[in-house]
Amino acid sequence: GAVVSQHPSWVICKSGTSVKIECRSLDFQATTMFWYRQFPKQSLMLMATSNEGSKATYEQGVEKDKFLINHASLTLSTLTVTSAHPEDSSFYICSAREENRASDVSEQYFGPGTRLTVT
Amino acid sequence: GQNIDQPTEMTATEGAIVQINCTYQTSGFNGLFWYQQHAGEAPTFLSYNVLDGLEEKGRFSSFLSRSKGYSYLLLKELQMKDSASYLCAVLDSNYQLIWGAGTKLIIKP
DSSP: OOOEEEEOSEEEEOTTOOEEEEEEESSSOOSEEEEEEEOTTSOOEEEEEEETTSOOEEOTTOOTTTEEEEEEETTEEEEEEOSOOGGGOEEEEEEEEOTTOTTOTTOEEEOOOEEEEEO | OOEEEOOSEEEEETTSOEEEEEEEEOSSOSOEEEEEEOTTSOOEEEEEEOSSEEEEETTEEEEEETTTTEEEEEEOSOOGGGOEEEEEEEEOTTSOEEEOOOEEEEEEO
């Protein structure tokens, strides 16, 4: 099956610093990747939809200048949390949809997630 | 607005059967997913329904009624490892996934 990886798995950083999270589709090309955030005991919240070669589409309430998304290739999307604060501490999960598989809408694969703790 | 409702928490006994319900109101419908999520891990795909009826896959089955905006996930022969959160999600008219808050399933010996 298709595999999506994320790096790092967990990160601890100081308030005010920036953190970059990578999401890679290992054995398929993904024109669309999604970034989610999940706080404890809550469901996934879609932050943004990342399309290869174009600007990401952010959900309402998500600051695009704070959460920078780059999808420079069909296998890599990055999320950079700039000037992180303790309230940004969360579980960040990416998912990828395989290219040219729009007819098979079930083909969305999740990465293992990145746990960010901002001290 | 778009809304997906599922119970917050359920408890069941090892070896028993449990049914987790999900009701939805969304702008358009392109299918309903069930995911399993263990604490601290990403969701894993369980099932996808787009037509009415029951889809069976081993110990897990998923049912959909589009006219009622209703689905359920049925877990048989419960095992301790089934203790997890179960997330219901609907693909709306824009092919965006709308997520429920999840049902935490606790399995007791």
